[in-house]
Amino acid sequence: MMPMEKLVALCKRRGFLFQSSEIYGGLQGFWDYGPLGVELKRNVKAAWWHDMVGGHNELVTPPGAPSTYEMTGLDCTIIMHPQVWKCSGHYDLFHDHMVDCRETRKRYRFDQVRGRWVEAKDQKIFVTTTVEADEEQADVQRRALKFFKLRPKDAESLKYDGDFTTLDSVQEQEKVLGPDAKELGTLTEPREFNLMFKTTIGALGGEADAAFLRPETAQGIFVNFKNVLDSSRMRLPMGIAQIGKSFRNEITPRNFTFRSREFEQMEIEFFCHPDESHKWYSYWRDRRLQWYKDMGLSSDRLIMREHAASELAHYSVGTADIEYAFPFMAEGEYGELEGVAHRGDFDLRSHMEGKLDPKTKPMEVEKNEHGQPKHRGSGKDLSYRDDLTGEKYIPHVVEPSAGADRATLAFLCQAFNEDEQPDENGKMQTRTVLKFHPRLAPIKAAVFPLVKKDGMPEKAKEIYGMLKEKMSTFYDEKAAVGRRYRRQDEAGTPFCITVDGDSLKEDTVTIRDRDSLKQWRVATKDLVAELTERLS
Ligand code: GAP
DSSP states (O other): OOOHHHHHHHHHHTTSEEETTGGGTOOTTOEEEOHHHHHHHHHHHHHHHIIIIITOOTTSOOTTOSSOOEEEEOOOOSBOOHHHHHHHSHHHHOEEEEEEBTTTOOEEEGGGOEEEEEEETTEEEEEEEOSOGGGHHHHHHHHHHHHTTOOGGGGGGOEEEEEEEEGGGOOOGGGEEOTTOSSBSOBOOOEEEEOOOEEEOSSSOOGGGEEEBOSOSHHHHHHTHHHHHHHHOOOSSEEEEEEEEEEOOOSSOBTTTTBOSEEEEEEEEEEEOGGGHHHHHHHHHHHHHHHHHHTTOOGGGEEEEEOOGGGOOTTOSEEEEEEEOOTTSOTTOOEEEEEEEEEETHHHHHHHHOOOOTTSOOGGGOBOTTSSBTTOOOOOOOOEEOTTTOOEEOOEEEEEEEEHHHHHHHHHHHHEEEEEEEOTTSOEEEEEEEOOOTTTOSOOEEEEESSSSTTHHHHHHHHHHHHHTTSOEEEOOSSOHHHHHHHHHHHTOSEEEEEOHHHHHHSEEEEEETTTOOEEEEEGGGHHHHHHHHHO
């Protein structure tokens, strides 16, 4: 795969992604989608919504599903009642551990600080780093040489003891060299840091008016579960989907959009009978993995990873991650695209009763300043009564939770290709091409007059107008046609339509396929039908 820098440069140059507030120096962890990026991400979200919600046929049992089921959608607010986050567990449990460096005033995520013991000049120190795994050894060596005041040619005099480990294995903190420090022992003990962004409602701004930007879209679905049931008269099993912004004050946003502070999620909360929940969990894991493959991610870069018990989130009784081998990860490592979690009845029960899963501390014992339970639930009955069997129960939930930005980044990484093609003079040139699935491509077709004369632009503009009604289309008459093809290859446009002399005589055009580079003629009247078929 390509080096990540090439993709990042292409994204900026062609208008897929820009750093937020760039003219003021940028804001870490925030990204803007440019003209091509916004179309790509909209297509990712539209494909997800169509395949999971709009296009779902509730009368037919899909392959691998235990039964038929219904799907519907919601669009909830970003700021919700603060009690939502107390009962969901985010107020108390949604945190990362961080360490500060007293020397440099920098802050790090505890689990991202790794290091090795290095010995020289009769002194043994633990040199830490936060750089990517494939560069960590080089970084540790460079910093150890500097610390011991050795020259690069003396690298062989450094002795290493043990492999890379995180800081929890190190007892002697006074021997630790922080990731950017010059002196030893400058890192603090790890501390908890809540990842929710805090804000204030109204003008008074006291602690009683504090609120949070949602760190996940899921809770909006749980607190509306009864509203959806009552208003739609839907029956279980059924899923409620939502796409929307979420916010997390990540300590170390990194890897382009992979870990951002503002991002979009595409989440489904799937409500079912507790006895059926494990079958639904398996169904959603397989279904979601297949979706990424159908959208073009290669099977050999995708894995499904079942979480170990120690890794499970506070609510989860089982989670599998769908992971992708992003090019910025070290060889053999994968990054999470989506989590599919079996959440049991944790959320509905918490919003009813204000209790947490028995595995974690019970929340209702904490009291506020008036002596009332701090984490009381809504007191509303969020159970479900099956009108056919009369059975009443609290549904179990399976949650496929995807990131729209991570999926978009994975599709960009997968699409990026370079090949050698002859230019107009027959000289071999490197062609950069984004081979998006046609459903995801930001522009579906580009229309070119071969030359800017003899009535060709007029005919091409007419065809452009006809196509634009049906699909995202681009018109270009600038520069040699070969260069125009290459610009569209970089944008990932599946089809280029050229109007030439014969087009005027016979009312035909040439279609050129982005991936095979094959060209063929069709009658102008058949163009929309031909492209529509190929794009689907
Ligand atoms: N409701 C469950 C939930 O939010 P999660 O694993 O924390 O679970 C789900 O998040 C997905 O949201 C992740 O798989 C990832 O795709 C996306 N996501 C989470 N944090 C993100 C971040 N800081 N930047 C970009 N995407 C993120």
